[in-house]
Amino acid sequence: VYPLCTVLSLLRLLLSQRNKIESFQTRFSLASASPLSETPISRWNRVAHKASKVGKGGTKDAKARILAFQHWIEAIDPRLRYGHSLHLYYEEWCNGDAGQPFFYWLDIGDGKDFENKECPRSKLRQQCIQYLGPHEREQHEYVITGGIIVHKLSGELMDTCLGSEGAKWIFVMSTSKKFYAGEKKKGCFHHSSFLAGGTTLAAGRLTAENGKLKSISAYSGHYRPTDENLDSFKDFLSRNGVIYPFRFIFVHNPYV
Numbered sequence: 001v002y003p004l005c006t007v008l009s010l011l012r013l014l015l016s017q018r019n020k021i022e023s024f025q026t027r028f029s030l031a032s033a034s035p036l037s038e039t040p041i042s043r044w045n046r047v048a049h050k051a052s053k054v055g056k057g058g059t060k061d062a063k064a065r066i067l068a069f070q071h072w073i074e075a076i077d078p079r080l081r082y083g084h085s086l087h088l089y090y091e092e093w094c095n096g097d098a099g100q101p102f103f104y105w106l107d108i109g110d111g112k113d114f115e116n117k118e119c120p121r122s123k124l125r126q127q128c129i130q131y132l133g134p135h136e137r138e139q140h141e142y143v144i145t146g147g148i149i150v151h152k153l154s155g156e157l158m159d160t161c162l163g164s165e166g167a168k169w170i171f172v173m174s175t176s177k178k179f180y181a182g183e184k185k186k187g188c189f190h191h192s193s194f195l196a197g198g199t200t201l202a203a204g205r206l207t208a209e210n211g212k213l214k215s216i217s218a219y220s221g222h223y224r225p226t227d228e229n230l231d232s233f234k235d236f237l238s239r240n241g242v243i244y245p246f247r248f249i250f251v252h253n254p255y256v
Contacts, residue, residue, distance in 0.1 A: 063232055064175055064199045065223040067192060074129060075197035077103065082127035082187050084221065085119040092116065127187035131196035140180045140194060147241035148211035157211030170220070173202040173233055181206065191222040200225075202233035213242055 067075060067083075073090055074083030089111070093102050098110045105111040115121055132140070141152040149158040160169040163183045171181040172194045180194040184205075191203045203220040206213065218230035 063228060064201055065203065065225055065229060066199050067197055067222055068224050071192060071197075071222050073102075074192065075131075080129045080131055081124055082129055082190075083192075085124050085127055085187075088116045088119050089114070089124070129187075130189050130193050132193055133196070137180065137194060140182045142179050142181055144179070144237070144240035144242060147243050149208055149213060149242075150211060158208040159210055160207045161209055169206055169208075171202075171204060171206050171216075172200045172223075173236065175199055175201055177201070177236065179236075191220045202229045202236075204230065204233070213237065 070087035070090075071083035073086050074080060077086060089106055090102060092114060093105055093111060096111075098105045100109040100111075116124075138153060142149050142158055143152045144150075150156065151158065158181065160167070160183075163169070168184045169181060170184045170191055171179065172191055173179050174195055182189065182194070184190065191200070200223050202218070203223040203225050204216055204218045205220075206216045208214055216230065216233065218225040218227060
């Protein structure tokens with residue numbers, strides 16, 4: 001449950017997009033993939049459609065985690081810019097009184113020339129998060145057979161040692177108990193990528209070798225899982241034949 005001030009901030013962002021965007025006539029597109037002929041109304045409808053998907057599935061389990069507040073902005077951004085960086089610009093917008101919807105202010109309004117020292121515009125443009133569709137998501141789905149983790153489509157054993165040197169592997173479990181994992185790519189592929197910003201039952205990092213789980217941790221800035229979420233994932237693993245020992249890394253999540 002979010003604090004009241006957080007909920008009010010989110011409502012302010014969403015309402016600003018809806019209540020004011022109709023008054024701004026522009027021939028520019030807010031998204032590179034959108035046609036220049038897109039109207040302010042259709043643009044809002046697209047933003048609202050994305051917002052409606054954030055938290056999808058959350059009613060199935062009381063322990064489910066939706067995106068952390070600052071990453072809601074990422075999920076409804078037509079360009080899917082990294083929420084952590086985008087939030088720095090959102091804070092500047094909140095501190096001002098532009099009288100313009102946030103994304104309008106950011107891209108073509110009064111804030112288009114504002115540069116955040118921690119995250120300059122060049123970095124903000126580069127960090128666009130990939131959100132997977134149904135077919136792409138299947139490429140990251142794993143199943144557990146006899147306690148061994150295998151890729152659902154290829155049958156290959158999970159082995160996090162075979163990726164890039166020093167790479168971190170991340171995972172999520174959906175509310176329908178489907179297990180997705182892959183290599184994290186900062187500013188491109190994060191926990192929110194797997195379910196396109198949807199709700200999770202668990203999220204974190206893991207290591208595995210030849211299909212055998214070596215360690216898991218509840219570490220995700222996008223979903224900020226609790227130890228309770230990690231316990232749920234441990235139960236899921238046990239029910240599917242994953243046998244101890246493997247390490248549970250109860251690191252303090254700095255995002256919680």
